[in-house]
Amino acid sequence: MPDIALRAENLERRFGGLRAVAGVSLDVRRGEIHAVIGPNGAGKSTLINLLSGDLAVTAGDILLDGRSLRRLGPDRRGRLGIGRAYQKTTIFGASSAFENARLAVQARAGRPLALWPRRRAEQATDGLAEAALAAAGLAARGGIRADRLSHGEQRQLEIAMVVAGGAHVLLLDEPLAGMGTEEARTITALIRSLKAGRAVLLVEHDMDAVFALADRLTVMADGRVIASGSPQEVRRDQHVRTAYLGHGDPG
Amino acid sequence: MTAPADRHSWLVLALLLVLAALPLLAPGYYVQFATKILLMGIAAMALNLVVGFGGLVSLCHGAFFGLAGYVLALTAPRYDPAALWWSLPFAVAAVALVALVIGALSLRTRGLYFIMVTLAFGEMLFYLFQDAGFAGGSDGTFIHYKPELAVAGLTLVDLEAPAQFFWLVLALAAGVILLLRHLLAAPFGRALRAARDNERRARALGFPIYRLQLGAFVLSGALTALAGYFAAAQFGFVAPQMLGWHLSAILLVMVVLGGLRTVAGPLLGAAALMGLEEVLKLATEHWKLVEGLAIIGIVLVSPAGLRRLATAAFGASASGGEHLAAPPRSTAEDTTATDRSIRHA
Numbered sequence: 139m140p141d142i143a144l145r146a147e148n149l150e151r152r153f154g155g156l157r158a159v160a161g162v163s164l165d166v167r168r169g170e171i172h173a174v175i176g177p178n179g180a181g182k183s184t185l186i187n188l189l190s191g192d193l194a195v196t197a198g199d200i201l202l203d204g205r206s207l208r209r210l211g212p213d214r215r216g217r218l219g220i221g222r223a224y225q226k227t228t229i230f231g232a233s234s235a236f237e238n239a240r241l242a243v244q245a246r247a248g249r250p251l252a253l254w255p256r257r258r259a260e261q262a263t264d265g266l267a268e269a270a271l272a273a274a275g276l277a278a279r280g281g282i283r284a285d286r287l288s289h290g291e292q293r294q295l296e297i298a299m300v301v302a303g304g305a306h307v308l309l310l311d312e313p314l315a316g317m318g319t320e321e322a323r324t325i326t327a328l329i330r331s332l333k334a335g336r337a338v339l340l341v342e343h344d345m346d347a348v349f350a351l352a353d354r355l356t357v358m359a360d361g362r363v364i365a366s367g368s369p370q371e372v373r374r375d376q377h378v379r380t381a382y383l384g385h386g387d388p389g
Numbered sequence: 390m391t392a393p394a395d396r397h398s399w400l401v402l403a404l405l406l407v408l409a410a411l412p413l414l415a416p417g418y419y420v421q422f423a424t425k426i427l428l429m430g431i432a433a434m435a436l437n438l439v440v441g442f443g444g445l446v447s448l449c450h451g452a453f454f455g456l457a458g459y460v461l462a463l464t465a466p467r468y469d470p471a472a473l474w475w476s477l478p479f480a481v482a483a484v485a486l487v488a489l490v491i492g493a494l495s496l497r498t499r500g501l502y503f504i505m506v507t508l509a510f511g512e513m514l515f516y517l518f519q520d521a522g523f524a525g526g527s528d529g530t531f532i533h534y535k536p537e538l539a540v541a542g543l544t545l546v547d548l549e550a551p552a553q554f555f556w557l558v559l560a561l562a563a564g565v566i567l568l569l570r571h572l573l574a575a576p577f578g579r580a581l582r583a584a585r586d587n588e589r590r591a592r593a594l595g596f597p598i599y600r601l602q603l604g605a606f607v608l609s610g611a612l613t614a615l616a617g618y619f620a621a622a623q624f625g626f627v628a629p630q631m632l633g634w635h636l637s638a639i640l641l642v643m644v645v646l647g648g649l650r651t652v653a654g655p656l657l658g659a660a661a662l663m664g665l666e667e668v669l670k671l672a673t674e675h676w677k678l679v680e681g682l683a684i685i686g687i688v689l690v691s692p693a694g695l696r697r698l699a700t701a702a703f704g705a706s707a708s709g710g711e712h713l714a715a716p717p718r719s720t721a722e723d724t725t726a727t728d729r730s731i732r733h734a
C-alpha cells in the first residue's frame with residue numbers, strides 16, 4: 139500500500155544528554171491504524187509530541203503527504219490536517235460538548251477568527267459540529283458542559299473534536315488509559331471506525347486493544363524502533379519477546 | 390450559543406436608555422459626572438476584552454487611555470477646535486499602532502511576565518511624556534476647545550454643551566457593549582475564550598493563538614483610546630498621570646468589581662467605584678481609607694472576579710487563591726496626588 143500520509147524520517151529528539159527519540163523512521167498509511175508500543179520511557183509520547191509539533195525535533199524530518207512539517211507549529215499542523223488526542227483528555231471543560239465540537243470545526247474553517255461571520259458559514263459550522271458529535275455517539279449530549287460528561291464520554295468528545303475539523307491524520311496518545319471495560323469497548327469501536335480514509339497513529343498500553351485494532355505495529359525501546367511489521371510478524375519477533383513482551387506487565 | 394454575559398448586558402443597555410433622561414432631570418454637575426463614569430466604563434469594558442475574555446492581565450491600558458488624549462492635544466490647533474471626524478480616527482489609529490507594537494512583543498510571554506512587560510511599556514510611555522518637553526512635560530498641556538463635529542459649517546453635536554457631550558458618550562457606551570457582545574459571540578470571540586480556557590487544545594485544533602490574542606489586544610487598545618480621547622476632551626487638559634500605571638490598576642479594579650465574565654459588568658464596576666468615591670468624599674476626609682476597606686470587603690464577599698484574575702495572572706494552579714487580594718487593595722489605598730487628578734480628569 140503506497141498511500142503514505144505521514145512519514146517520520148530518522149526523527150531524533152535530545153533532552154540534554156538523553157536521546158528520548160533516537161532515529162525513528164515510520165510510515166502511517168491512509169486507511170490503516172499504526173500502533174506504537176513499548177515499555178515506559180521508550181519514547182512513544184515524545185514521538186507523538188514531535189509529530190504534533192508540541193516539541194521541536196533535534197534532527198530528522200516529518201512529512202505530511204510529502205510536505206515537510208519540521209518548521210511548522212502545532213496550529214499550522216492542525217490546519218494541515220493533523221489531529222491529536224492527548225494522554226490526559228484535553229477539552230474545553232467549561233463549554234458544552236456542542237461548543238467544543240464547534241470550536242474544532244471552526245479552527246479549520248475558512249475564516250477561523252471571523253469578526254463578522256456569514257450566517258451560512260455559521261450554519262455550516264453548526265451542522266458539522268452536530269454531525270461530529272453524532273458520529274462519536276454523543277448526539278444527545280451536546281448541551282452538557284464538557285466537564286460534567288463521564289470520563290469515557292470526555293474521551294469520545296476529544297476524538298470527535300479531532301475528527302470534526304477534517305483531520306486526516308490522527309495521533310492518539312493512550313486513548314484507553316483509565317477506561318472501564320465498557321467504556322474501553324466503546325472507544326475501541328470508535329477508533330476502528332476512524333481509519334476509513336484516515337491515517338491513525340495509536341500509542342497504547344492495552345495489548346488486547348492494540349492487537350484488536352492495529353494493522354501495523356512498531357515496537358520502541360530506549361528511543362529506537364526495535365521491530366516493525368504486521369501484528370503477527372511482531373508477535374513472532376525474537377527481539378520483541380526479549381526486550382518487551384517477555385518483561386511481563388507492560389502497563 | 391449565547392454567552393452567560395448576554396442577559397446581563399441587555400439589562401445594562403436598558404439602564405443606559407433610562408439614563409438618557411438624566412440631562413433633563415439633574416444639574417450639570419451630575420451630567421458631567423455620569424459622562425466620566427461612562428468613559429471610564431468604556432475603558433474598563435475594553436480592558437476586560439483581554440483580561441476577562443482573553444485571560445491576559447494588561448497593565449498598560451492606562452497608557453492607551455492617556456495617549457489618545459495626548460494625540461488630541463498635540464493635533465488640535467491652538468486657537469480652534471480640532472475636527473472630530475479626522476482627529477478621533479487618527480487618535481484611535483495611533484493608539485492601535487502602539488498597541489500592535491506593545492502587544493507583538495508582550496504576547497510572547499504569559500502570566501506574571503505578561504503583566505510585567507505591559508507595565509514596563511506603559512511606564513515607558515509615561516516617562517516619555519513626563520520627561521520630554523514637547524507636550525508640556527510633567528505640567529501637561531491644555532486642550533482649549535472641545536473637538537467639533539460639523540458638516541459644511543453645521544454643527545451636528547456641540548461638545549461644549551455638557552448634555553450633548555453626555556448623549557454622545559452614552560451612545561458610544563451602548564455601541565461598545567453591542568460591539569463587544571457581537572464580537573464575543575462571533576468566531577473571533579469564541580476562539581479567544583477557547584484560548585483562555587485551554588491554550589494547548591486551542592493550538593492543537595489549529596487556532597493561530599498569537600494572531601488571535603494580538604488582534605484582541607489591539608482592538609482593546611483602540612476602544613480604550615476612544616474613551617481616552619473623549620476623557621481628555623471633557624477635562625480640557627492632559628498630563629502624564631493620565632497614562633501612568635495607576636490608571637491601569639484602577640481600570641483593573643473596575644473590571645474585578647464588575648465581573649470578568651460579563652461584557653457590561655466593568656461599566657457597572659466603574660459606576661460603583663466612582664459613585665462610592667463621590668459619596669465617601671462628602672462624608673469623610675479619610676475617604677481613601679474607607680474606599681479601600683470597602684473594596685476589600687466587596688472583593689472578599691464575591692471573590693469570583695479576583696479568583697479569575699489570579700487564574701489569568703498566575704495560571705490555573707492559583708485559581709483557588711482568594712487570599713491574593715493584593716492588586717485591588719494597593720491601588721485603592723494608595724493615596725497620591727496623581728491618583729486624585731486622574732480620577733477627576
